[in-house]
Amino acid sequence: MPSRWIDVGAAADLASQRPLAAQADDYSVLVVSCANGIFAIENRCTHDGEALSGGEVEDCEIICPRHFARFDLKSGEALTPPAYEPVRTFNVRIETGRILVEMPADG
Numbered sequence: 810m811p812s813r814w815i816d817v818g819a820a821a822d823l824a825s826q827r828p829l830a831a832q833a834d835d836y837s838v839l840v841v842s843c844a845n846g847i848f849a850i851e852n853r854c855t856h857d858g859e860a861l862s863g864g865e866v867e868d869c870e871i872i873c874p875r876h877f878a879r880f881d882l883k884s885g886e887a888l889t890p891p892a893y894e895p896v897r898t899f900n901v902r903i904e905t906g907r908i909l910v911e912m913p914a915d916g
Contacts, residue, residue, distance in 0.1 A: 820906050
């Protein structure tokens with residue numbers, strides 16, 4: 810089954826460095842605009858499952874609001890403890906003023 814693009818909101822709602830949380834299929838997704846582009850990650854800290862949507866964004870990294878683990882928005886890589894596993898990333902694009910996130914075939 811091929812992947813598909815899911816509309817998760819208006820591009821106008823995506824303010825710089827302010828995460829936009831949305832539901833896409835079975836995933837809670839977080840879309841963030843920063844200096845290096847627009848990124849979409851799973852809205853879940855790999856350390857304890859806390860939502861990342863309440864976290865601050867600095868230098869295209871998101872900081873978990875609970876234990877302050879940092880994740881790279883582009884790669885999903887866990888940058889600091891207590892998280893060691895990366896968060897899932899998704900392709901994202903803006904099309905006709907809407908934010909589209911690519912859902913995997915297995916989602």
